[in-house]
Amino acid sequence: MKQYANRPGKKSIFQSGIPAVFLFGILFLSGPAQGRAAGLYLVGLGPGDPDLATVRALKLVQAADLIYTFGGDILERFADHLKGKDVRELPSDVFLRYNVRRPDPGDPEPQKKRQTFLDSVRQSVKSGENVVFIDNGDPLISGPWVWMLREFESIGIEVVPGISSVNAGLAAIGRDPTWAPHTHTVILTSDRPHGRDRLETLAALQSSMVVFTHRSKFEDIIRKLKSHYPPATPISIVLYAGYKEKQAVISGTLQDIESKVQPDSLPFENIIFVGDFISGVLPGFSM
Numbered sequence: 001m002k003q004y005a006n007r008p009g010k011k012s013i014f015q016s017g018i019p020a021v022f023l024f025g026i027l028f029l030s031g032p033a034q035g036r037a038a039g040l041y042l043v044g045l046g047p048g049d050p051d052l053a054t055v056r057a058l059k060l061v062q063a064a065d066l067i068y069t070f071g072g073d074i075l076e077r078f079a080d081h082l083k084g085k086d087v088r089e090l091p092s093d094v095f096l097r098y099n100v101r102r103p104d105p106g107d108p109e110p111q112k113k114r115q116t117f118l119d120s121v122r123q124s125v126k127s128g129e130n131v132v133f134i135d136n137g138d139p140l141i142s143g144p145w146v147w148m149l150r151e152f153e154s155i156g157i158e159v160v161p162g163i164s165s166v167n168a169g170l171a172a173i174g175r176d177p178t179w180a181p182h183t184h185t186v187i188l189t190s191d192r193p194h195g196r197d198r199l200e201t202l203a204a205l206q207s208s209m210v211v212f213t214h215r216s217k218f219e220d221i222i223r224k225l226k227s228h229y230p231p232a233t234p235i236s237i238v239l240y241a242g243y244k245e246k247q248a249v250i251s252g253t254l255q256d257i258e259s260k261v262q263p264d265s266l267p268f269e270n271i272i273f274v275g276d277f278i279s280g281v282l283p284g285f286s287m
């Protein structure tokens with residue numbers, strides 16, 4: 001059994017004389033987020049600085065026996081919280097390619113690796129460990145986790161939401177995308193080449209739009225937006241939303257934004273907002 005250190009002179013709750021039944025009630029009611037019960041969690045740690053992670057998320061990290069991550073700068077940003085933890089990197093070659101609709105049927109090697117991993121997670125939970133998957137932002141907004149929720153449905157997995165880069169980006173520009181002169185609708189999307197929801201098709205609605213850039217070409221995104229939004233439509237690009245030291249905003253219109261942006265210097269962490277809402281003109285007022 002794991003030993004937890006107590007502060008000198010302070011009695012542990014187990015030595016305090018509180019009846020065991022009462023204690024059990026507290027532990028049960030306080031729930032897994034208090035780190036008492038073994039379980040499986042998918043936890044969003046927010047878009048940037050650690051102080052944008054929720055209290056619940058940090059408690060779960062603290063209580064985790066085993067943490068899985070795709071790596072990247074989350075390891076540096078949360079270094080203090082992850083110190084001394086058993087942190088393991090997810091085999092991204094297996095998981096990022098995995099799609100619930102297309103789970104590599106013809107390729108036995110990734111399937112085998114994935115199965116070994118899934119079995120080991122189930123085994124850890126079964127043996128009483130807290131297993132926590134951590135991700136940036138909110139894990140269920142433009143995240144790769146849907147497959148996992150399905151895989152672990154039978155043993156139960158709790159999702160802890162995080163502040164998304166969408167929230168942090170909106171905070172950076174100080175605008176609400178549901179308040180625009182001509183729309184109350186927000187589209188969250190990315191530049192996908194196929195399907196009914198291509199950027200050009202969505203642009204025709206002229207709703208407020210948030211574009212997760214992933215690794216798409218900036219010039220392509222702007223060209224597709226311009227196909228339907230008027231050239232004077234405001235656009236803001238938020239770089240490193242939620243990072244106090246390096247957050248930056250580049251604003252303009254669809255007409256002139258390309259003269260203000262060096263596409264090659266954009267970090268992966270850049271998110272695009274488009275629409276009249278950025279102008280700050282309120283519904284009911286003409287622009």
Ligand SMILES: C[S@@+](CC[C@H](N)C(=O)[O-])C[C@H]1O[C@@H](n2cnc3c(N)ncnc32)[C@H](O)[C@@H]1O
Pocket residue numbers: 047048136137138139140141142143163164165166169211212213214215238239240241242243268269270271272
């Ligand atoms: C795979 S999505 C993950 C989104 C994440 N689940 C969230 O809720 O923010 C990655 C894209 O989100 C955006 N993004 C993520 N973190 C960001 C940040 N801190 N600042 C700006 N954009 C960010 C970028 O467009 C990036 O290409």
